[in-house]
Amino acid sequence: MLDSLDPWPPELLARLLHPGGAVAAALAMAPPGARALDLGTGWPSLAAALVSCGLDVTIADPVLLRLRFERLMSAAPVTDAVHLALTSQLPWPDDSFDRVFVDTAEVHRARGDLRFVIGEVARVLAPEGVAVVAQDAGGPSSRGRLLRLLREVGLPHATVLVARPGRADWSRVLDESRWGQHLTSEASQASAPSVRGKRLLKAAIAAAGGVRWLPADRFVVAYGPEAAPCDPLAEILAEPAGSRELIRLSDARVAVLGQESFVKLPLSRHQQDALIQEAQNTRRARSTGFAPHVIRSVHVHDWHGLPYVRYPLIRERHARPGEAEQTIAQILRGLAPGRDAPLGATAFWERLTGARGARDADEAGARALRARVLDTMADVSVPAGPTHGDLHADNLLLVDGGAAILVDWNRFEPFNPLVLDAGYAAIEHDRRSHGGSLAQALVRFRDRELTGPLAELASSTMGDLDSAQAATLILLDRVVSYSQPRRRYKPWTMPAMARAVAALAD
Numbered sequence: 001m002l003d004s005l006d007p008w009p010p011e012l013l014a015r016l017l018h019p020g021g022a023v024a025a026a027l028a029m030a031p032p033g034a035r036a037l038d039l040g041t042g043w044p045s046l047a048a049a050l051v052s053c054g055l056d057v058t059i060a061d062p063v064l065l066r067l068r069f070e071r072l073m074s075a076a077p078v079t080d081a082v083h084l085a086l087t088s089q090l091p092w093p094d095d096s097f098d099r100v101f102v103d104t105a106e107v108h109r110a111r112g113d114l115r116f117v118i119g120e121v122a123r124v125l126a127p128e129g130v131a132v133v134a135q136d137a138g139g140p141s142s143r144g145r146l147l148r149l150l151r152e153v154g155l156p157h158a159t160v161l162v163a164r165p166g167r168a169d170w171s172r173v174l175d176e177s178r179w180g181q182h183l184t185s186e187a188s189q190a191s192a193p194s195v196r197g198k199r200l201l202k203a204a205i206a207a208a209g210g211v212r213w214l215p216a217d218r219f220v221v222a223y224g225p226e227a228a229p230c231d232p233l234a235e236i237l238a239e240p241a242g243s244r245e246l247i248r249l250s251d252a253r254v255a256v257l258g259q260e261s262f263v264k265l266p267l268s269r270h271q272q273d274a275l276i277q278e279a280q281n282t283r284r285a286r287s288t289g290f291a292p293h294v295i296r297s298v299h300v301h302d303w304h305g306l307p308y309v310r311y312p313l314i315r316e317r318h319a320r321p322g323e324a325e326q327t328i329a330q331i332l333r334g335l336a337p338g339r340d341a342p343l344g345a346t347a348f349w350e351r352l353t354g355a356r357g358a359r360d361a362d363e364a365g366a367r368a369l370r371a372r373v374l375d376t377m378a379d380v381s382v383p384a385g386p387t388h389g390d391l392h393a394d395n396l397l398l399v400d401g402g403a404a405i406l407v408d409w410n411r412f413e414p415f416n417p418l419v420l421d422a423g424y425a426a427i428e429h430d431r432r433s434h435g436g437s438l439a440q441a442l443v444r445f446r447d448r449e450l451t452g453p454l455a456e457l458a459s460s461t462m463g464d465l466d467s468a469q470a471a472t473l474i475l476l477d478r479v480v481s482y483s484q485p486r487r488r489y490k491p492w493t494m495p496a497m498a499r500a501v502a503a504l505a506d
């Protein structure tokens with residue numbers, strides 16, 4: 001897709017692949033038909049998210065390659081795309097847009113004057129409109145100055161929101177040592193000693209595994225004088241002033257933490273269906289042996305045709321690794337022992353045999369592995385029953401008083417080989433506690449080197465499989481279980497998967 005003779009600059013690619021772009025769309029939802037302007041944010045996912053919510057979108061960008069990228073990437077590119085400088089007046093009359101999205105760091109990069117650009121944003125924004133201004137962590141302008149500028153141009157009502165990148169989110173995109181190296185090289189290029197000092201400190205924190213302590217990105221949501229907060233999140237976002245934390249999940253959906261609720265909003269057509277499915281699965285899980293560990297309620301709401309899901313907020317803490325291992329093993333032991341069934345009768349098999357399974361396997365280089373399993377294993381007997389589908393410590397929340405709640409039921413299936421849950425949980429636990437790769441943990445599982453309660457449970461749920469076959473099934477289950485087009489939304493998961501396929505094929 002990218003030209004090999006004319007490579008795109010790394011800063012540009014980093015921006016294009018940034019996982020948080022679409023989150024801005026959720027901060028000021030507008031009804032379908034509302035007019036939105038993406039003023040040079042450089043996130044292709046933002047326009048796609050706005051379009052999926054039915055908005056009439058215009059992209060204006062000083063970087064021509066980004067407009068080109070949007071055309072290449074999007075299934076339905078925005079037709080209203082304008083190449084312009086951020087240094088002159090915007091080519092639209094007053095009050096042209098209901099939503100305007102801009103990023104102070106990008107204004108700076110485009111050599112625009114922030115005061116002038118914010119003035120233009122206010123001019124083209126309708127009185128009932130909302131502007132979302134992103135501020136990169138460590139970016140060039142302070143929050144105080146931005147709020148002052150917004151007041152000066154007649155947008156005095158603003159809420160500051162902090163996107164929580166979260167260690168898990170970042171480490172999926174970029175491992176911590178690389179992030180540390182990047183900051184160190186940035187620091188060596190900084191001319192001012194004070195800037196250099198700050199960056200070196202950040203690099204040291206990152207190198208010590210402290211990515212989560214680095215400042216998070218901020219969004220300032222500024223309301224026009226006649227804006228009525230009316231979107232599904234208004235209630236949550238209007239909660240006490242000051243910085244509020246939200247949590248982003250991926251480019252395709254976003255979750256917001258309220259005082260009482262945990263709301264997931266879809267930001268792509270595909271995620272609209274996936275979230276409805278997740279809600280249904282959560283309810284179905286409640287009629288299985290998982291019941292005591294399923295979140296108490298889930299509601300699907302509708303906002304102008306856009307479904308979104310609301311769970312009660314769990315005031316929880318994540319389990320420590322050893323604790324998670326024990327707790328997950330206890331939950332799995334609490335399930336009925338399962339019913340012996342041929343692999344061919346399970347939900348996993350159905351996914352594997354389908355066209356989607358074939359495509360996913362090809363993409364991960366697992367065509368031969370899949371073919372071998374399909375040819376030889378349909379009749380192998382395994383204990384089967386309900387599976388969560390993504391049993392790792394991040395999906396386990398411990399509530400005060402000791403209750404353990406599992407979240408994230410989008411991969412739940414009522415009748416599956418039980419070893420998929422136990423084996424994957426054992427592998428994930430090993431990976432997280434030893435810092436190894438998926439490939440290494442799978443190989444250790446295959447070679448029966450894993451110990452502990454989850455590994456024992458996995459052994460006891462293998463039925464007639466040997467450990468090499470079980471490892472292969474666990475891997476293929478990951479390969480064909482993603483509920484989203486991975487290459488587009490999670491491109492970084494693919495290399496790890498392909499390496500694991502190669503390791504097991506040996």
Ligand SMILES: Nc1ncnc2c1ncn2[C@@H]1O[C@H](COP(=O)(O)OP(=O)(O)OP(=O)(O)O)[C@@H](O)[C@H]1O
Pocket residue numbers: 247249250255262295311312313314315316394395407408409
């Ligand atoms: N009801 C809740 N209350 C509080 N926190 C929650 C709740 N549900 C989920 N979380 C937190 O949010 C995180 C992400 O939610 P969830 O696991 O449902 O999404 P996800 O599918 O893992 O997202 P992705 O895989 O795209 O990162 C969880 O790991 C958990 O820490």
Ligand SMILES: [Mg+2]
Pocket residue numbers: 394395407408
């Ligand atoms: Mg999860």
